[in-house]
Amino acid sequence: MSFPQEICLGLDIGGTKFACVATTVSSLQDSSFFYKPTNSDSNATNHGYKMLTGPSFSVESFDKVLNEFISKLNDTYNNNYKIVSIGIAICGLIDKEGIITLCEIEILQGWNPIKHLKKKFGQHVRFLTFNDAIAGLEHIRREWPDVKDLSFIIAGTGIGTAFLCNGQIVKGHSNLAGNLGISPMFLPQHSISHVEPSTNKLLDPTLPPPTMMVDELAGGRSLVRVVTQEIGISIEEAIHRLSKYSSPKEVVSISSSDDNNDVKIDKKLLKAVLDWATVLGIVVSHILCTFNPKILILAGGVLNFPFYFERVMEIGEKYAGAIVPELWSETLVVKSYWSNDLVSRGALAAAYYDGK
Known part of the structure; x- marks a missing residue:
């Protein structure tokens, strides 16, 4: 036996x-x-x-x-x-x-x-x-x-993050450290100066500014809700639609006079994907500035949306690399093979x- x-x-x-x-x-x-x-x-x-x-x-x-x-x-x-x-x-x-x-x-x-x-x-x-x-x-x-400083982002239903610093996982005294997905961020439509863009009216400065968790601003749950409920198409169709284009510029370059309903849907879809990815790109820049990892790995189903990962990379480089070029140039930022x-x-x- x-x-x-x-x-x-x-x-x-x-x-x-x-x-x-x-x-x-x-x-x-x-x-x-x-x-x-x-x-x-x-x-x-x-x-x-x-x-x-x-x-x-x-x-x-x-x-x-x-x-x-x-x-x-x-x-x-x-x-x-x-x-x-x-x-x-x-x-x-x-x-x-x-x-x-x-x-x-x-x-x-x-x-x-x-x-x-x-x-x-x-x-x-x-x-x-x-x-x-x-x-x-x-x-x-x-x-x-052999790498002792690693950072990881999973972009799934929500946004999860974890960090290895000097060979040790960052956990904090309550085992809750490093969860940037639950951290607050200003709503994109509001400026930090507390000015309401549509009216130029100053918001009450004694009140906390409107915020949402990174989960809701960059994660899959909220993006799926926008795609399926507000735009009104399935996730499979959304991915198929954007896959037709070689770049975001190809979508936005279509003149308004040529806009038919399909093109309008594609433009709305592209804006949603880029808006969500922009938030995660800002998170990437925060991670590079705070933890200075040797390698940053991204994984998760949201990365399957065309142009999402590329936008994250673009924004991460813009906001981290523009300040201290080494933060970007000396960090390997990649999508996980296993995802x-x-x-x-x-x-x-x-x-x-x-x-x-």
Whole structure:
């Protein structure tokens, strides 16, 4: 009888999807898990599974999807495997006790996933929870093991950020540091001088200026709402429409006299994408000025919108590089190869390596 295969799981509970990934301990020990697959690589040791989430996604939904994933693993390994670690990433904030204190899926707030999973898998399994950005950073730091100053942005349903400084993850005394997605920013239509643009009327200076979280100004939830409800098209159609153009200038250069309804939609769509990306570009410049990382990695589904990533790069360079050129020129800013799977993979890796 052969010995059971030791495997590790990574779970990513996101605002729009629940992603599960599994790999063998041996693929982590030889670091092949972190390599980009080649055409000849069957990637047989890595197994993934995804399901949609949303506001109604509950603990019961979590159990159902996880059971389906485990069933697939039973088939893959002929029931001859042993789970040694499980990493769980949450689209929100987690306190020191492992309780979800803030989550894009509000129904999960107050839930302790580790306590829940220990009842299911037993005490012998090593568990670890993270917010989604830190989980992604855990993967990146192992892709770039010699780099001690890394920054990571995930542009998904919301905006998540995490930072590695001098080889240490920035967490703060309450484990809440580095979450720039929840930081406030002035609304784009208002100036810092508190002048209402449409009327030139001074706003009451004794009142706080209108702000929104970076999540809402640059993240996918609000962008999807604008595209589907205000512009009135699907996300797939939006991406297809903008993909027809070689650059934003091609869209805006179409003369008004030639505007038909399709062109008007494309221009509205382009403006929304560029507005959202501009905010994230400003966040990038803040990160470069504050943390001065060697590498800044971006990932997440919002980057699939044409011209979004390019705009982020343009604004980041304009506001960080114009002040201190080295902030931009000496930082590698790239889009992650793994993108949508980075968080679940990072949760898996970090849980396995925890304490080693």
